[in-house]
Amino acid sequence: MNTDPIYIFRKTWGTYQKVISNNLMFHREISAAVRNIFETRPGMLNVIDLGCGDAAHIGKILKPGQVAEYCGCDLSPYALDVARINLEPFGIRVKLLCREMIAVLREAPENHFDVVYSGYALHHLPTEGKQAFFMECRRILRENGSVILVDVMREEGQARPAYLESYNGAVATQWEALTPHERDQVQEHIRNCDFPETPAELQRLAENAGLATCRRLEKRTWHEAWCYQA
Ligand SMILES: C[S@@+](CC[C@H](N)C(=O)[O-])C[C@H]1O[C@@H](n2cnc3c(N)ncnc32)[C@H](O)[C@@H]1O
Helix, strand or coil: CCCCCCHHHHCCHHHHHHHHHCCCCCHHHHHHHHHHHHHCCCCCEEEEEECCCCCHHHHHHCCHHHEEEEEEECCCHHHHHHHHHHCHHHHHHEEEECCCHHHHHHHCCCCCEEEEEEECCHHHCCHHHHHHHHHHHHHHEEEEEEEEEEEECCCCCCCHHHHHHHHHHHHHHHCCCCCHHHHHHHHHHHHHHCCCCCHHHHHHHHHHCCCCEEEEEEEECCEEEEEEEC
């Protein structure tokens, strides 16, 4: 059984690329919604990206002229090697850390970032880890700063076993772009690494941390984008 959260990059890099290129996790629509938010933010932004992976999407969403500082972190050195290439247009304003996101947040300076972004990574953490995430985000955000969270989320009232059954059922019947072996890899990753919350639970955790203004930016099946602000 594989319980390694970086497995998807270490062993199944090609499969995740196929998931993205066939838009199976709705990266296209979600990126468009997130891009709209960045376009409404004036000035040069300090951005931190938690679980940045290869930074392929954020690298296309952000314009180099918009970014004063970009800090990305990920557990996977393989993903960060690719991120370094994808973020070349941003030059020396990029810092990449091969570290766990809560440790990175705890060491980040107070009142420093305009945007905390996290894409399809927070669901790996237990609920207490997600609470720590929002608490630390609140501490490191500047006034008017935002948390932009892209992630899988359970439907309201849906328990984790029902989520696993329905998501893996959709993988089995709708992710025809993948081979049966690739679908097995994805289903194994979901069973072992997906601990998604409902949007209401995430909102409660954000409110506990003083991020009381919560707004959904996009929802496609279990794939959602939210913005949280003080
Ligand atoms: C599905 S990928 C998403 C990558 C990218 N953000 C995107 O949207 O395409 C999830 C990433 O989260 C990273 N990850 C998982 N748990 C993490 C943690 N606790 N701290 C830092 N990175 C983590 C994994 O290594 C992986 O690269």
